Amino acid sequence: RPLRFPSDLEELRELAEALRDYERQHRGAALALFCAAYLYKQSFAIPGSSLLNVLAGALFGSWTGLVLCSALTSVGATFCYLLSGTFGKQFVIYYFPDKVALLQRKVEENRSCLFFFLLFLRLFPMTPNWFLNLSAPILNIPVAQFFFSVLIGLTPYNFICVQTGAILSQITSLDAIFSWDTLLKLLAMAVAALIPGTLIKKYSKKHLKLDEDKHAQLLNGKKSL
Numbered sequence: 001r002p003l004r005f006p007s008d009l010e011e012l013r014e015l016a017e018a019l020r021d022y023e024r025q026h027r028g029a030a031l032a033l034f035c036a037a038y039l040y041k042q043s044f045a046i047p048g049s050s051l052l053n054v055l056a057g058a059l060f061g062s063w064t065g066l067v068l069c070s071a072l073t074s075v076g077a078t079f080c081y082l083l084s085g086t087f088g089k090q091f092v093i094y095y096f097p098d099k100v101a102l103l104q105r106k107v108e109e110n111r112s113c114l115f116f117f118l119l120f121l122r123l124f125p126m127t128p129n130w131f132l133n134l135s136a137p138i139l140n141i142p143v144a145q146f147f148f149s150v151l152i153g154l155t156p157y158n159f160i161c162v163q164t165g166a167i168l169s170q171i172t173s174l175d176a177i178f179s180w181d182t183l184l185k186l187l188a189m190a191v192a193a194l195i196p197g198t199l200i201k202k203y204s205k206k207h208l209k210l211d212e213d214k215h216a217q218l219l220n221g222k223k224s225l
Contacts, residue, residue, distance in 0.1 A: 016059060053165065058168060058169035069158045
């Protein structure tokens with residue numbers, strides 16, 4: 001059966017089993033294949049990286065998978081930034097003029113603490129990550145701040161996905177899902193993922209100009225009726 005990007009959990013499980021067997025025999029090739037697929041999806045703003053994060057947890061384990069996905073997310077998003085800055089500025093402005101104008105205004109209002117504003121956007125997205133990657137060069141966001149905001153800001157999300165993959169790879173029956181060991185792992189995962197978001201949320205209330213309720217729907221492509 002030919003390899004393809006998984007579109008649901010069943011396909012993900014089948015792909016994980018096939019790649020796990022291949023990874024045992026050809027670890028370097030499996031790693032290169034995974035990295036190439038991940039960078040391809042990130043660089044061209046193709047949805048579905050969450051399933052690849054889960055797959056990384058199943059293939060490489062919790063911590064190796066987390067480091068790998070965090071690095072690939074940052075590098076891939078930066079490739080997307082560079083591609084958009086070189087070839088896509090006119091298209092982004094043409095197709096999303098209102099979103100770009102609103103996001104530009106929010107960036108300028110928070111220019112003095114831009115890095116923390118970018119972290120906030122990653123942890124509590126007012127706009128989809130793919131759109132932020134494409135519009136960042138238009139907003140004059142320095143590439144270094146962009147890279148590290150992705151690296152740090154998406155780590156909690158990557159952590160949840162990778163840990164989910166690692167847990168799923170160890171489950172052999174439905175009864176195992178409700179075991180104390182699995183439930184405690186899920187609880188610890190949720191608590192760990194909430195900590196950075198809580199800290200950034202407290203900081204944002206004091207230092208950032210957000211107007212979340214007013215603008216979040218427009219940035220997410222929704223208009224109130």
